[in-house]
């Protein structure tokens with residue numbers, strides 16, 4: 469792909485504010501000329517126009533006869549740069565005022581302020597990387613832990629893309645065999661050995677299915693495992709949240725219905741990110757706002773992977789059972805830990821007598837005192853066990869991006885139609901159509917298939933200067 473964006477863009481690529489130095493990036497056909505016009509190298513004979521690529525020179529940025537700053541200027545010549553275009557980087561002093569002045573000078577030279585992600589978008593459009601690699605650049609910038617860093621790095625280096633290219637090749641083989649048959653359809657012969665084709669479709673299905681399934685892990689690593697803390701009012705949910713986060717995040721009081729809006733935050737336990745979600749206590753209420761809060765509790769429960777159902781051991785058994793009728797139907801498919809709280813208020817005998825409560829609920833049980841932090845280490849251990857995240861190796865391909873997950877789901881549906889079509893002896897042209905559809909969705913991930921809307925959505929989420 470050749471450069472189709474003929475204008476030259478500029479932006480500050482370092483964090484806003486005042487670091488010691490800042491980098492201003494200029495990319496496009498007039499990058500070298502534009503910087504040349506505002507730059508005076510210290511040593512004669514070092515004009516940017518004649519400098520070799522991958523060199524740095526020292527000099528002054530000037531506005532007429534006014535000195536703006538002493539800077540370093542790095543030169544990249546197309547196609548050997550991040551964007552694939554001519555690129556010049558000015559490293560100036562970290563004053564916002566200086567950065568602004570230099571940008572203004574560049575704009576006077578005909579450069580345009582870059583849009584968010586536009587440098588990376590150009591790298592994609594110039595064939596420097598595919599779309600999933602470009603998206604990984606944003607993930608890498610946002611990475612905050614070993615897990616997110618490792619996944620973003622592997623995706624940026626093309627691990628995921630290679631997997632998809634392999635699949636595409638297999639699908640192409642498949643399609644050509646089928647299409648060969650179509651060419652000879654009058655003769656009513658089957659060129660492509662059906663059982664080979666069937667095996668191939670099945671292999672492809674397994675690979676796509678495996679990639680789609682990896683999103684559970686990828687999403688958990690990237691966004692944290694959602695853990696909803698639910699239960700009756702005053703059970704001690706907010707006390708438990710604060711304890712898990714080690715921070716007074718939520719208001720705790722002895723008034724029923726204190727928490728009305730959802731409060732959430734993440735924390736790392738044993739390298740796993742958990743997103744704890746404190747919710748409004750569930751009870752019958754005539755208060756409109758509280759009812760809305762309880763609605764949200766149910767929504768959050770639905771979105772959670774893990775549910776901590778907090779029970780006040782001092783509540784009457786009947787109340788707990790009544791509440792169970794409301795909660796239980798919403799727990800299917802989730803890991804549940806029943807947290808019997810306020811053990812400090814009961815004798816050990818009384819606590820023991822309560823152990824059979826809610827026996828019919830499929831769940832682990834633990835007895836704690838959130839207030840006095842009794843047995844809460846055990847609860848953390850249980851959480852880590854319940855997370856059940858596999859070790860991710862250097863070469864494992866894990867899907868972390870919801871856009872990729874959705875495309876994989878579509879691709880999986882298409883290949884499943886191929887398989888059931890073969891089961892039902894469907895005609896070859898229909899099979900070919902489904903194979904092409906499968907390829908289309910895989911192509912959306914790498915950007916072989918793309919449009920302005922997809923690209924706009926992706927790059928608008930980048931920061932400016934990237």
Ligand SMILES: Nc1nc2c(c(=O)[nH]1)N(C=O)[C@@H](CNc1ccc(C(=O)N[C@@H](CCC(=O)O)C(=O)O)cc1)CN2
Pocket residue numbers: 491544547548549550557596
């Ligand atoms: N100053 C600065 N630091 C930076 C970046 C940048 O743009 N500027 N990057 C921005 O994200 C990252 C580095 N990414 C880069 C990727 C490729 C090329 C490049 O010149 N590629 C050439 C030649 C490669 C080679 O020597 O083999 C090419 O692809 O042809 C430069 C930076 C991180 N650090």
Ligand SMILES: Nc1nc2c(ncn2[C@@H]2O[C@H](COP(=O)(O)OP(=O)(O)OP(=O)(O)O)[C@@H](O)[C@H]2O)c(=O)[nH]1
Pocket residue numbers: 700701702703704705706707708719720721722723724725726727728747748749750809810811812813836837838839840
């Ligand atoms: N004795 C004792 N009191 C506790 C314990 N945990 C919480 N409490 C008290 O129980 C009361 C309610 O605690 P909260 O954390 O606000 O309960 P909640 O479940 O968030 O309540 P709502 O937000 O109203 O649904 C407060 O007075 C807490 O101090 C505990 O383990 N032992």
Ligand SMILES: [K+]
Pocket residue numbers: 701702720721722723724725726727
């Ligand atoms: K309360």
Ligand SMILES: [Mg+2]
Pocket residue numbers: 705706707718719720726727746747749
């Ligand atoms: Mg609360």
